[in-house]
Amino acid sequence: VEASPINPSDLGLLIPSAAGMSAATVAGTSDRPVVTAPLRDGALAGMAARVGISLPVGNEGAGTVVAAGESAQAQALLGKTVGIAGGAMYAQYRVVKAEACLVLPEGTSAKEGASSFVNPLTALGMLETMRREGHSALVHTAAASNLGQMLVKACLADGVPLVNIVRKAEQEE
Template sequence: MIANLPSHGTRLLSTLGADGTLRLGLAELPVDQPGEDEVVMRLEAVPINPSDLMTLLAAGNPADGQFSAGEVAIPLPPEALPAYAGRVGAPLEPGLAGAGTVVAAGRNCEQMIGQQVTALSLRRGTFGQYATVSTGEFAPLPAGTSPRDGADAFCNPMTALAIAETVRLDGHKAVVHTAAASNLGRMLVAICREDGIPLVNVVRRAEQAQILADLGAEHICNSSAPDFAAQLRAAIAATGATIAFDAIGGGDTPGMLMEAMEDVAAAQMGFYSPYGSMTLTQVNIYGHLDVSPTVLHNERYGMLWSVNNWALPQTIGRVGPERAAAMQARVLAGLKTTFASHYTREISLAEALERDTMLAYARMATGEKFLINPTL
């Protein structure tokens, strides 16, 4: 047996029943024995990211849920059930990221006991008191940083860096980003400034625009403003952006971005062509804040365009292990500056199952980020 290994810990589970009802609750489960190259971390800070809600809620809407002491039952829409048939009866553990203290370790990691680490776990959820992770899934927190500082050292920071890497890898010189006042968006503002990449920031409200202006962002377009279309085209013309990263995903947002970039490219040709421009424009969808179908009007985008579903692992594979390690080192060094995360509320595991709290974090509203502290 491993010394100091806790026998059990509380975890949040999400289980889809055969009747189409998603049941969420807390369970006392055995802590996984660490292998030779694994550690058991006591989780102290766990961010709630949109990617976590995919596991936690599937296609369920908390507003439709029945809430009782420690349990939530949410019916999934009948039309969504075929997409989730594979998870029926399987208790899933939400949570990808988190930080805390190593309390037990396998033979090759015993030196880590007592150290604070940050982790990204694809195998075991982090919405719980303990998680067992391998050496490839965690990194020691730098001196002077807390678990709260390092709770989200992988998902948002590495995604923001990977966006900048993709701009370069695909041969673009500037980029458009939506939901730009989010934690990730603020990081991207700093990254692009540091790396010399012109950035067009799209937000939905004036107060979000002010947040980015205070950070020194140069090009900010407010989609609720009556002259938004003109703002966006002017910013694209000023920067030369031909690639966009969209956190919205559904509705007409991807098409709107594509159309704006094509309009600018066509205007810069100096002559009219019924075929549009020959400039390659790309929209990479990496988030699903809008889960409605994506609407595209192909005839509006010229001859060369693409819409892709983009994810961090693909870019990590493209850059290779050496560059990926350098990216991670950059994140760890900047957890209090470039890659600082801002949380609006800290909650316990039990509070994560309360109606008002769940409705709040499930909105995924820009500037409202929740942090679970499993020690509460």
């Protein structure tokens, strides 16, 4: 795994809502940072089941296939840069089925392909939900995000009117 984005759903595992991030401290090294944040009173009881447990964070990512199973489909992936939505992507290596790999176009870096699933599928899902519910346009908040930028492109391509709400005047561009 050479690249894996931080999606909002990853943050839910990484940073519990009961954590006081304004008082967080960072220790460790740049290679292995340790972030510590205080919890609200009584919050630990609700999170007791996850204490000491390694959490499989990282919904998607990308990297170069360095080993493969015996099937022709798996062997064809050796040396290729692929995107994966297999969970637990915050890892050095990840084993997934060959059919779960999205072969990225030649010359595409892992960083460029690491977000090939969550945001694009969310944008397409928003359009499909709009249509199924009988609507003809969308309003999107946080429109300057990567998801917002993808939604702009998808709506333009499909001729769907889109109202974008952004936080800053410079984000209008």
